[in-house]
Amino acid sequence: MSQRRPVTAQDVARLAGVSQSAVSRCFTPGASAAPQMRERVEAAARSLGYRPNLIARSLITRRSRIIGVALGYLHNQFYPAVLEALSEALQAIGYQVLLFTAPQEGDADPRIADILRYQVDGLVLASASLSSRLAAECRASGVPVVLFNRTTAGDDGTESVSGDNEAGAAMIAAFLVAGGHRRLAYVAGLENSSTNRDRQRGFCAALAAHGLAPPRIVAGGYDHTQAQRAAALLFASGDPPDAVFCANDHMALAVMDAARHSHGLRVPDDVSIIGFDDTAPASWPSFSLTSFSQPVAEMVAATVGLLVARLADPDAPARQLVLPGALVVRGSARLPARGLVTEAGRRIWRPQ
Amino acid sequence: MSQRRPVTAQDVARLAGVSQSAVSRCFTPGASAAPQMRERVEAAARSLGYRPNLIARSLITRRSRIIGVALGYLHNQFYPAVLEALSEALQAIGYQVLLFTAPQEGDADPRIADILRYQVDGLVLASASLSSRLAAECRASGVPVVLFNRTTAGDDGTESVSGDNEAGAAMIAAFLVAGGHRRLAYVAGLENSSTNRDRQRGFCAALAAHGLAPPRIVAGGYDHTQAQRAAALLFASGDPPDAVFCANDHMALAVMDAARHSHGLRVPDDVSIIGFDDTAPASWPSFSLTSFSQPVAEMVAATVGLLVARLADPDAPARQLVLPGALVVRGSARLPARGLVTEAGRRIWRPQ
Numbered sequence: 001m002s003q004r005r006p007v008t009a010q011d012v013a014r015l016a017g018v019s020q021s022a023v024s025r026c027f028t029p030g031a032s033a034a035p036q037m038r039e040r041v042e043a044a045a046r047s048l049g050y051r052p053n054l055i056a057r058s059l060i061t062r063r064s065r066i067i068g069v070a071l072g073y074l075h076n077q078f079y080p081a082v083l084e085a086l087s088e089a090l091q092a093i094g095y096q097v098l099l100f101t102a103p104q105e106g107d108a109d110p111r112i113a114d115i116l117r118y119q120v121d122g123l124v125l126a127s128a129s130l131s132s133r134l135a136a137e138c139r140a141s142g143v144p145v146v147l148f149n150r151t152t153a154g155d156d157g158t159e160s161v162s163g164d165n166e167a168g169a170a171m172i173a174a175f176l177v178a179g180g181h182r183r184l185a186y187v188a189g190l191e192n193s194s195t196n197r198d199r200q201r202g203f204c205a206a207l208a209a210h211g212l213a214p215p216r217i218v219a220g221g222y223d224h225t226q227a228q229r230a231a232a233l234l235f236a237s238g239d240p241p242d243a244v245f246c247a248n249d250h251m252a253l254a255v256m257d258a259a260r261h262s263h264g265l266r267v268p269d270d271v272s273i274i275g276f277d278d279t280a281p282a283s284w285p286s287f288s289l290t291s292f293s294q295p296v297a298e299m300v301a302a303t304v305g306l307l308v309a310r311l312a313d314p315d316a317p318a319r320q321l322v323l324p325g326a327l328v329v330r331g332s333a334r335l336p337a338r339g340l341v342t343e344a345g346r347r348i349w350r351p352q
Numbered sequence: 353m354s355q356r357r358p359v360t361a362q363d364v365a366r367l368a369g370v371s372q373s374a375v376s377r378c379f380t381p382g383a384s385a386a387p388q389m390r391e392r393v394e395a396a397a398r399s400l401g402y403r404p405n406l407i408a409r410s411l412i413t414r415r416s417r418i419i420g421v422a423l424g425y426l427h428n429q430f431y432p433a434v435l436e437a438l439s440e441a442l443q444a445i446g447y448q449v450l451l452f453t454a455p456q457e458g459d460a461d462p463r464i465a466d467i468l469r470y471q472v473d474g475l476v477l478a479s480a481s482l483s484s485r486l487a488a489e490c491r492a493s494g495v496p497v498v499l500f501n502r503t504t505a506g507d508d509g510t511e512s513v514s515g516d517n518e519a520g521a522a523m524i525a526a527f528l529v530a531g532g533h534r535r536l537a538y539v540a541g542l543e544n545s546s547t548n549r550d551r552q553r554g555f556c557a558a559l560a561a562h563g564l565a566p567p568r569i570v571a572g573g574y575d576h577t578q579a580q581r582a583a584a585l586l587f588a589s590g591d592p593p594d595a596v597f598c599a600n601d602h603m604a605l606a607v608m609d610a611a612r613h614s615h616g617l618r619v620p621d622d623v624s625i626i627g628f629d630d631t632a633p634a635s636w637p638s639f640s641l642t643s644f645s646q647p648v649a650e651m652v653a654a655t656v657g658l659l660v661a662r663l664a665d666p667d668a669p670a671r672q673l674v675l676p677g678a679l680v681v682r683g684s685a686r687l688p689a690r691g692l693v694t695e696a697g698r699r700i701w702r703p704q
Contacts, residue, residue, distance in 0.1 A: 027469055045468075049494045066450070066470070074436045075632065080426035087453040096470060097451040098418070101439040116397070117379055117417070118448060142401045224632070253636070261637035280427065280576070284605070285613035286638040 007050040016044035067307065068120040068143075070100040070134075072127030076222060076250040077279040078294070082126060082148065085300040093308070095121070102127060116141050122307040124148050144310035146303050149294070150194045151320060159310070160320045161302045165195055165276075168292035169202030169245070171327050172274050175290075175349050176243045177210045178336030181272060184212065185241035187220040187230045187251050196222075199247050199276060216241060220251040227251035231258035235265060242271060243333065249275035249282050249291050256287060256332065272333035278325075288331035298323050359402040368396035419659065420472040420495075422452040422486075424479030428574060428602035429631040430646070434478060434500065437652040445660070447473070454479055468493050474659040476500050496662035498655050501646070502546045503672060511662070512672045513654045517547055517628075520644035521554030521597070523679050524626050527642075527701050528595045529562045530688030533624060536564065537593035539572040539582045539603050548574075551599050551628060568593060572603040579603035583610035587617060594623060595685065601627035601634050601643050608639060608684060624685035630677075640683035650675050 009027075013020040018037060025033045026041040033041075044050075067090055074080050087097045100115055115123065115138065123138050126148035135158045138145040147160035176184060186203055189196035204214055218230040227246065231254065234241055246252035252275030259265040259273065267273055275282060278293035302321050309316055327349040329340060339351040361379075365372040370389060377385045378393040385393075396402075419442055426432050439449045452467055467475065467490070475490050478500035487510045490497040499512035528536060538555055541548035556566055570582040579598065583606065586593055598604035604627030611617040611625065619625055627634060630645035654673050661668055679701040681692060691703040 046489055046492055049492055050468075069451075074432035077429070077432075080429075080432040083451070084426045084453055087451050091453065091466070096466070099421075099435070099439050099449040099451050101436055101443065114443070114448070116402075137398055140398055140401055253638075257637040281633070285609040286605075 007048045009050070011048055012041060012044045012050045015048060016040045063121055064119045065095050066098045066118065066120050067095050068098045068100055068115050068118065068123045070102075070115070070123065070125045070127055072102045074101075075224065076248060076277075077281060078149075078248065078250070078277045078296075079126065081279065081296050082300065085296055086124065086148075086303065089300050089304045093304070116143070121311060122146070124303055124307070125150070142314075144307055144314070146306045146310075148299065148303055151198075152194070157318045158320075159306050159318045161299050161306065162195075162320075162322055163292075163294035163299065163325050164322050165198035166202035168276060168325050168327070169199040170206035171349070171351075172245050172276075172292055173203050173206035173210070174351060175327055175329075175336060176245070176272060176274070176333065177207070177212065178339065178351065179243075179272065179334040180336075181243035181334070182212065183239065183241045183243070184215040185234050185244045186215040186217045187227055187234075187244060187246040187255060188217055189220060189222040189247035189251070191219070191221075193222070196247050203245055215245070220246065220255075222248055222250060224250060224254045227254035228258050228262075231255040232262070235259060235263040235271070240271070243274070244271060245274050245276075247276055249277045249279045249289060251275070252289055252291070252332075253281055253287055256289065267332050268334045274333050278328050282328070282330070290330045290333045291328055293325045293328050295323050295325055359400045361402070363400055364393060364396045364402045367400060368392045415473055416471045417447050418450045418470065418472050419447050420450045420452055420467050420470065420475045422454075422467065422475065422477045422479055424454045426453075427576065428600060428629075429633060430501075430600065430602070430629045430648075431478065433631065433648050434652065437648055438476065438478075438500075438655065441652050441656045445656070468495070473663060474498070476655055476659070477502070494666075496659055496666070498658045498662075500651065500655055503550075504546070509670045510672075511658050511670045513651050513658065514547075514672075514674055515644075515646035515651065515677050516674050517550035518554035520628060520677050520679070521551040522558035523701070523703075524597050524628075524644060525555050525558035525562070526703060527679055527681075527688060527691075528597070528624060528626070528685065529559070529564065530691065530703065531595075531624065531686040532688075533595035533686070534564065535591065535594045536567040537586050537596045538567040538569045539579055539586075539596060539598040539607060540569055541572060541574040541599035541603070543571070545574070548599050555597055567597070572598065572607075574600055574602060576602060576606045579606035580610050580614075583607040584614070587611060587615040587623070592623070595626070596623060597626050597628075599628055601629045601631045601641060603627070604641055604643070604684075605633055605639055608641065619684050620686045626685050630680050634680070634682070642682045642685045643680055645677045645680050647675050647677055 009020050009023045013023045023041050026038050071079055090097055098118055122144040124146050125135055135145055135152055147158055149162050151160045151162055152158045188200060218233050220227040220230045244255055246255050252273055256267055256273050259267055259271055265271050275289050275291040278291040281287055282289035282291045329347045329349050339349050341350050361372050361375045365375045374389060375393050378390050423431055442449055450470055474496040476498050477487055487497055487504055499510055501514050503512045503514055504510045540552060570585050572579040572582045596607055598607050604625055608619055608625050611619055611623055617623050627641050627643040630643040633639055634641035634643045681699045681701050691701050693702050
């Protein structure tokens with residue numbers, strides 16, 4: 001049956017034999033209602049084909065119960081994991097995710113006009129390639145914005161939640177130096193991303209602090225195919241590196257496959273490879289990738305927390321949260337003599 | 353600046369020096385507007401913090417420009433690829449995806465009441481675990497529904513788009529038999545899913561047609577960890593299989609890793625492994641997985657086509673579309689003597 005004339009909450013209340021306010025409670029996200037009554041009301045609503053007019057209500061409450069989430073691309077398994085956790089955390093408090101993906105391959109902003117057409121209660125900008133301009137435009141529009149896994153240059157008042165990219169990359173440098181590596185390379189992510197900027201800075205600064213030459217830097221663009229080309233540049237050169245830090249796991253898997261299957265190298269005997277994010281495939285035996293973890297669950301919880309606080313108080317001071325990760329040690333890089341500890345079932349590196 | 357009093361389209365028109373209908377056109381998804389004017393209007397809208405009230409408009413047009421998409425889980429790389437393609441295809445025609453993920457781990461429906469709270473113009477149900485009840489409830493509510501990568505038992509009038517699960521599984525059986533395999537196993541997906549039902553039926557029927565004994569069937573639940581346990585059951589048994597068909601790639605990668613790294617088996621010398629979906633990791637050199645491809649781009653285009661047709665004519669006859677795939681041959685299974693052809697850069701099997 002396709003719906004012609006709108007069915008009202010009154011119709012549902014009459015059929016279910018409950019009050020109209022009871023019907024309203026059953027269809028208000030987050031509102032409480034006895035399971036038994038909820039069942040009766042939902043059964044009545046189903047049989048009548050009732051569609052609760054949350055939309056009309058949002059005009060009164062100025063709340064759509066929708067959070068916009070802008071993502072660049074989903075090839076990198078970090079983002080599907082984030083999106084799933086974010087969706088579940090928001091659904092648990094009565095919100096749904098309205099998804100905005102970048103129109104082109106990975107490095108274009110969703111159009112601000114597209115986002116603002118929908119009366120979203122808040123926005124999470126989680127694409128590595130998002131311009132700071134978009135964040136500023138969203139803020140100017142009065143929509144609460146949280147940057148996820150990225151920051152804007154300088155404190156411009158945009159709230160953000162990210163992992164500790166600079167410290168993580170510095171720890172990776174220290175780990176590789178302690179493991180006896182001397183010819184290091186860095187496979188860079190998207191040039192315009194804060195994650196790449198911070199990871200590259202942390203890695204290079206730490207190598208310098210240990211008295212090593214700057215790493216050879218090749219562009220990987222957070223892309224599988226580009227990372228394969230980067231690997232060819234590194235491993236086919238006259239002076240191949242003995243260790244490669246890739247700015248994320250997604251590229252590290254491609255570089256590891258290229259090292260073994262295109263260049264006949266043994267990992268880690270001939271070359272050590274380390275990634276960033278600690279996505280699911282890093283733990284698969286084929287890769288056993290040493291990687292700096294980003295705490296997805298904590299980052300998502302912090303993001304939802306910022307949104308809720310902002311919705312409650314639009315004038316609360318903006319916060320930029322940086323959550324610590326850990327260097328998860330597996331088999332893809334030669335080990336230092338000391339500092340390896342097991343914590344919560346994970347083998348991690350904690351230098352003294 | 354956080355928004356206090358609503359800014360109207362009239363304010364924007366005045367500042368941009370254009371007509372109010374011009375402003376409306378700029379903020380109507382799909383409507384045409386000269387780029388230059390669009391720029392002026394959007395700049396004015398930004399500076400005023402204008403939020404076009406698509407919501408109010410949807411009360412008049414009864415169109416929210418939102419398509420709900422219900423997914424079970426995103427660990428299986430097939431679904432992120434589908435979600436990204438679906439989002440891009442819908443955005444291109446002025447719609448956005450409202451995401452509904454299953455509350456529990458992979459095998460619970462999103463609550464119908466949660467979905468119907470939002471005035472979605474259509475629904476795509478793409479979770480392997482979705483019950484036919486949910487589809488029926490959505491249809492009863494008058495919302496156009498398309499099942500993606502699943503079908504309901506029997507033609508109950510629910511539209512669907514799926515790959516050719518039965519024929520694909522039958523082709524995999526024929527390929528393995530032609531490759532000389534005789535002791536076959538099947539790692540099953542979620543029991544309540546149509547994809548698993550159809551793939552298992554096609555595989556078993558084809559083996560019987562070739563005069564082979566039924567395969568050993570172990571449960572994998574479309575889950576990485578369960579699939580590892582399934583591999584242990586198969587490979588540690590007294591009579592291990594010489595070929596394993598896994599109901600999707602996500603499980604096949606886990607089974608291949610377990611075969612090599614936990615049971616010391618060579619793939620394909622000791623055991624052949626074949627998956628279903630042909631997701632990105634199947635082509636990674638570490639796996640080089642032979643897999644039956646699902647044509648994601650074509651399936652997404654067909655899904656959008658069904659939704660658009662249904663929105664134009666609610667009473668159009670319901671269609672169930674089954675799109676053909678191909679058996680993409682890589683290195684994880686022993687090869688038959690004939691039938692291998694290269695097509696559009698892919699090596700596929702086409703038996704005579």
